[in-house]
Amino acid sequence: MKKQNLALTVLVATLFLSIAQVQFNSQIALAQSTPTNPSQNSPASTLTPEQMQMLRSLQAAFDADKPEILREIMAYANDPNRSPPQSSILSIAQNQTFSLGDNITLCFTVNQPSNYSYSINNQEKITIAGNTTLTGLSAGNQSLIIYAQNAAGKVGSSQPVNFTVTQPIQLEANLPNDTPVTLIDTAAGACLATVLGLTVAAYCWRRKK
16 A cells, blocks of 8 residues: 555656756756847846756756656556455356255456455355356356455455245156156156156047047
8 A cells, every 4th residue: 555655746746847857958048048129128138147057957857757757667567466355256157047055166367466255136145266166056047246355455355146046846757657757857858748647648548538
């Protein structure tokens, strides 16, 4: 934080010095030039020798400190901690569907060294060391956000990724030999149960005939 404050102060000082440099240079040029019309008032004519010496001293000081000032400005501009971290979730697609009890892999990327945490449905943040596995999620719609905090204390967050955890479908049916069958699946189970139901119905219809 102190380094950032120093760099910011140097940056502001440089701006003021740059403005002063332009003004000083113009005043020095006017003072050192011979007016074409001595009777015409000139800004340089108002400068005393002491003022001229002060302007030259300020110019020399600015020129001497310019390399160090430029180094401080570049160090500040290249400091990765001056802006919040940027993160994104890689392993979970938007609107992806999982089944209840699935272990969901969470992989993400962050553009600078940080401390990581995540939150689901804006609940309390959970600290993690890196990529992890989400377990024990309840059925329903979920919204996941990754948070990253850098060494300067600035926090960035990923875009929310919305996904769904579904409750498996449980269906019971009797095969033609009266053997009970329990189907536990989601979409695939529903399709299989539909086909099985049609088969059982067709078998019963044939027996009634």
